[in-house]
Amino acid sequence: QVRLVEFGGGSVQAGESLRLSCAASGFSVSSSDMGWFRQAPGKEREFVASIRAHRGRTDYADFVKGRFTIATDNDDNVVQLQMTSLNPEDTAIYYCAAKDDDSSAFSEARDVYWGQGTQVTVSS
Secondary structure: OOOEEEEEEEEEEOOEEEEEEEEEEEOHHHEEEEEEEOOOOOOEEEEEEEOOOOOEEEEOHHHHOOOOEEEEEEOOOEEEEEOOOOOOOOOOOEEEEEEEEOOOHHHHOOOEOOOOOEEEEEEE
């Protein structure tokens, strides 16, 4: 069965870094499109970053470009989000997502699997 579990959330000060990990089971991250989304209180879930199957194209939201990096660890079947230069606006619950390698964007995908989320809090 497909399962996604996020690790690495926590509380940091502005300017510091965090690395989130998403452990996948029931499928291979190397053969799937993987992504990270986040949702702040009172706001809709928004796209953060994605990586295409087989370490293909990566995409980032404008507000994280140059600060966040998405990558897969195929040996451990994990997708990571390295976050640097964090600011209070990055405070949110971060969700790992997966979908089939079908050349579509997450917004266009028919079926997306989601993790339970991990809280990231950035203090000024």
